Amino acid sequence: MGCVSTAAHVGGSQVLGIIPTALAEGNFAGKTVGEELQVPTMQDRIWDMLDNFEAFIALPGDIGTLEENFQIAS
Numbered sequence: 001m002g003c004v005s006t007a008a009h010v011g012g013s014q015v016l017g018i019i020p021t022a023l024a025e026g027n028f029a030g031k032t033v034g035e036e037l038q039v040p041t042m043q044d045r046i047w048d049m050l051d052n053f054e055a056f057i058a059l060p061g062d063i064g065t066l067e068e069n070f071q072i073a074s
Helices: 002-010 021-025 042-052 063-073
Strands: 016-020 035-039
Touching: 016 021, 016 042, 021 035, 035 042, 042 063
Parallel strands: 016 035
Antiparallel strands: none
16 A cells, blocks of 8 residues: 555555544554544545545455445445
8 A cells, every 4th residue: 555655645646544443543554645434433544535535446465455445336
């Protein structure tokens, strides 16, 4: 995700990273490119993505990635 968001940002696109506060505080996500929005829960993250996106890119991940893809698609 970091490479894609960096390339989009360098190319002039707006990048918004939405991350649960617990993950942000644990420094699991690494460096944020563009704007970062911290939310209380993963469910809030999905709702905020739905409210803020023009495009959604799903990269290979785990079961959580599948859940997000299904929620975005439905």
